[in-house]
Amino acid sequence: PATIYLKDYTPPAFLIDTVALDIAIHTDFTRVQARLALRRQAPGSASALELDGEELELQALRVDGVALPAERYRIEGDKLWITDLPDVCVLESVVRIAPDQNTQLSGLYRSKDGYFTQCEAQGFRRITYYPDRPDVMAKFVCRLSADRAAFPILLANGNPVAQGAEENGRHWATWEDPFAKPAYLFACVAAKLDMLEDFYTTTSGRRVRCAVYVEPGKLDQCDHAIAALKKSMKWDEDVFGLEMDLDHYMIVAVGDFNMGAMENKGLNIFNTKYVLARPDTATDTDYQNIDRVVAHEYFHNWTGNRVTCRDWFQLSLKEGLTVFRDQQFGMDVHSAGVTRIQEVRTLRAAQFPEDAGPMAHPIRPESYAEINNFYTATVYEKGAEVIRMIHTLIGQDAFRKGMDLYFARHDGQAVTCEDFVAAMQDASGLDLTQFKRWYSQAGTPCLIVRSEFDAAARRYSLHVEQQFAPTPYEARMEKEGLALPRGPYHLPIVLGLLDADGHALPLQLAGEATPASTQRTLQLRDAKQSFVFENVAAEPIPSLLRGFSAPVLLDYPYTTAQLVHLMAYDGDAVNRWEAGQRLATEILLAGAKAVQQGHSGSDWIPLDYIHAMARLLGAAFVDGGDPALVAEALMLPSENVLAEQMEVVDPDALHAARLALRRTLARDLREALLAAYLELKIDAPYSPEGEQAGKRALRNACLGYLAELDEPSAQALVIGHFETAGNMTDSIAALAAVANLDIPARHVLLDSFYSKWRDEALVVDKWLQVQATSRLPGTTQDVRALMAHEAFDIRNPNKVYSLVRAFCAANPKHFHAADGSGYQLAADVILQLDALNPQVASRIARCFDRWKKFDAQRQHQARTQLERVRAHDGLSSDVAEVVGKALE
Numbered sequence: 001p002a003t004i005y006l007k008d009y010t011p012p013a014f015l016i017d018t019v020a021l022d023i024a025i026h027t028d029f030t031r032v033q034a035r036l037a038l039r040r041q042a043p044g045s046a047s048a049l050e051l052d053g054e055e056l057e058l059q060a061l062r063v064d065g066v067a068l069p070a071e072r073y074r075i076e077g078d079k080l081w082i083t084d085l086p087d088v089c090v091l092e093s094v095v096r097i098a099p100d101q102n103t104q105l106s107g108l109y110r111s112k113d114g115y116f117t118q119c120e121a122q123g124f125r126r127i128t129y130y131p132d133r134p135d136v137m138a139k140f141v142c143r144l145s146a147d148r149a150a151f152p153i154l155l156a157n158g159n160p161v162a163q164g165a166e167e168n169g170r171h172w173a174t175w176e177d178p179f180a181k182p183a184y185l186f187a188c189v190a191a192k193l194d195m196l197e198d199f200y201t202t203t204s205g206r207r208v209r210c211a212v213y214v215e216p217g218k219l220d221q222c223d224h225a226i227a228a229l230k231k232s233m234k235w236d237e238d239v240f241g242l243e244m245d246l247d248h249y250m251i252v253a254v255g256d257f258n259m260g261a262m263e264n265k266g267l268n269i270f271n272t273k274y275v276l277a278r279p280d281t282a283t284d285t286d287y288q289n290i291d292r293v294v295a296h297e298y299f300h301n302w303t304g305n306r307v308t309c310r311d312w313f314q315l316s317l318k319e320g321l322t323v324f325r326d327q328q329f330g331m332d333v334h335s336a337g338v339t340r341i342q343e344v345r346t347l348r349a350a351q352f353p354e355d356a357g358p359m360a361h362p363i364r365p366e367s368y369a370e371i372n373n374f375y376t377a378t379v380y381e382k383g384a385e386v387i388r389m390i391h392t393l394i395g396q397d398a399f400r401k402g403m404d405l406y407f408a409r410h411d412g413q414a415v416t417c418e419d420f421v422a423a424m425q426d427a428s429g430l431d432l433t434q435f436k437r438w439y440s441q442a443g444t445p446c447l448i449v450r451s452e453f454d455a456a457a458r459r460y461s462l463h464v465e466q467q468f469a470p471t472p473y474e475a476r477m478e479k480e481g482l483a484l485p486r487g488p489y490h491l492p493i494v495l496g497l498l499d500a501d502g503h504a505l506p507l508q509l510a511g512e513a514t515p516a517s518t519q520r521t522l523q524l525r526d527a528k529q530s531f532v533f534e535n536v537a538a539e540p541i542p543s544l545l546r547g548f549s550a551p552v553l554l555d556y557p558y559t560t561a562q563l564v565h566l567m568a569y570d571g572d573a574v575n576r577w578e579a580g581q582r583l584a585t586e587i588l589l590a591g592a593k594a595v596q597q598g599h600s601g602s603d604w605i606p607l608d609y610i611h612a613m614a615r616l617l618g619a620a621f622v623d624g625g626d627p628a629l630v631a632e633a634l635m636l637p638s639e640n641v642l643a644e645q646m647e648v649v650d651p652d653a654l655h656a657a658r659l660a661l662r663r664t665l666a667r668d669l670r671e672a673l674l675a676a677y678l679e680l681k682i683d684a685p686y687s688p689e690g691e692q693a694g695k696r697a698l699r700n701a702c703l704g705y706l707a708e709l710d711e712p713s714a715q716a717l718v719i720g721h722f723e724t725a726g727n728m729t730d731s732i733a734a735l736a737a738v739a740n741l742d743i744p745a746r747h748v749l750l751d752s753f754y755s756k757w758r759d760e761a762l763v764v765d766k767w768l769q770v771q772a773t774s775r776l777p778g779t780t781q782d783v784r785a786l787m788a789h790e791a792f793d794i795r796n797p798n799k800v801y802s803l804v805r806a807f808c809a810a811n812p813k814h815f816h817a818a819d820g821s822g823y824q825l826a827a828d829v830i831l832q833l834d835a836l837n838p839q840v841a842s843r844i845a846r847c848f849d850r851w852k853k854f855d856a857q858r859q860h861q862a863r864t865q866l867e868r869v870r871a872h873d874g875l876s877s878d879v880a881e882v883v884g885k886a887l888e
């Protein structure tokens, strides 16, 4: 596929003031008429109009009412060029499209109950000829028509302005969006849907109608989404002073959707997964995800829609910022500590490996082949970390001023990441020139920190060195002559120092007269930099990067005793958790080595660790204890995260070591785990919020450990948990545990679960997922068998994600099987999917990212499959880019 470069950006020759669309949906085809009011940016120049169009059947083209002669336009691939246009004119086009055949789910497509759209990033060109680029912002009017009985609901962006009947049982509706927007924010829906509505009044008195549309019969699963929407509206007013700017805010849920959700102006379209919830169908995690995704899409109304991206290289401008905003919202409405811990875990599980692999890219890449491949953990999650660092460096008040300035300068514009950073710099007065390296350098930097204590001088020094090795991305840029000089990062190190009793020390930096506080934010700028603290009586234990203040790897030679101390006493919840993870990682890596050397025992598990975990569990029940945090601490680092730490990954050894540690903890803490399990039983009616969810998380974590005891009584406990579960959180916890057990009850439970929920698609997804992630031998064959099951549909992204991606991304033991059977399964699915839905195929292909970290035999197996995929005729640019870079 052709590579597209940021350096080649040129402004569009023509702008569009208004767009009038007429979309007529018929049984076999849809006819789209578009009237574009064009205006040349540089009047008098001769440049041609460049329009994008994909899979469109052109039927008519008129300029100012006159049919365009053939010599005035030219179609080349997915481009339509028109020459000799006046500076101001109206272009009309008529095309036919086939949404019923649209399996890519990009553009206008058919799903069960009707027709839906997805236009980000480049779906609008599959609806009509248009300059499909975000820097062309226009006001849209959309007339939509369809059969009234089959598709009673007709929606588009903005406000409803008229509607009526047509002949043959058809009807129409016209919607007008008062805000100029890029085409990627266009949406329309023609479907049979049920609707739940509510109202929200903004501070300035606008009464906003909030509506959630879902498939018929699912109204009892909408309450949470609508509540989340109202909470988000309030939060954005309170925290950022940003109000809803339309009278209608609609969320439409659809079961076939490539991504999570889409922030189309006033008409969000959501994957059902992030809308539908009822206590018996959705888990606590699902409820929280709904809060977060609803908030995320709502927050986009300002950060993304009112101010959008100039080009797709700037994607992180809206995504990093909006993820940061939904994270802050999550910390405010849920537990701050737990929310942050979960984000750090996600970053390590998804973004760090990406940054270390063949698809590594900075949050603003210089080039791409397929933009759909750049909706990544780097652009989103690392992008959010970069915004968070600005927030940490300049402080909350200056950050708010920076946001205000950003909107004052750029409301209604399509801008760049530089524009955002400039607003933050101007509002705060902090020079962010060096900071901008975070936008252009790929890879996870490593901080090597060493400490030095001078008892006589009562001086404690931290010497910090930054390492920022180049990635394949930089090598590629180098080859293309685009390499930028790399340099050290500017980042905040939030830290505290603990004494031997666990007290936080007052921190007095050299040159200061008195200690300022017990927690400081240091600014690191140099490749090597030292920080010196005065008046330190005894050697302290450093708590570094509190709250995960920068997305880096930390190399500090902690002893086991120090980590155990931090686990118990660190004042920062994230770092208490982090100390436990760090210790568990060391132990598990030693365990993997022991397994490789054929040691069968578990003498690599230090007793200190077991005792620390026992204390942790006990701490959930003392005053001020937080079961949710304890549940996080009980969770060992995943095999994939551990794999990143191994020179040559041995997935079998990692699996064996991790399982051995879980079993040892289960055996040694059995009484405490059982007591906690019994104690944490909840009798109150279900609520997905706060305290109850935390207790459930800990209770289910205890159950998970107890299930590792190879004993009938433990198995009976799991089965009882399943049978008495009053909500999906408990049911699925038991089912996931039993899916790992080779006992007769496994099939009984799985079968009964499926017969109960076969008509509830999102619950069936969970059923597929627990089987795909089972550790039992035969799982790969089970996944193949499930692909032939009536419950599976390769055209439905959620089904592919739940079964195939869960297997590839969350079952390393089987995906990385030495015989190559997991890789072969993945490649089979990629090839089958590529012709149907390249975006989803490409996401599966990403599971091969780390193939070069494995042993020669596995590398050979992976290469065989990757080459097989690459050799496939007519491969999509999506998969071609991923596989091509993996094989580079």
Ligand code: DPP
Pocket: 120, 259, 260, 261, 262, 263, 296, 297, 319, 375
């Ligand atoms: N812009 C969308 C989102 O992140 C991507 N589907 O919310």
Ligand code: ZN
Pocket: 296, 300, 318, 319, 322
């Ligand atoms: Zn987003």
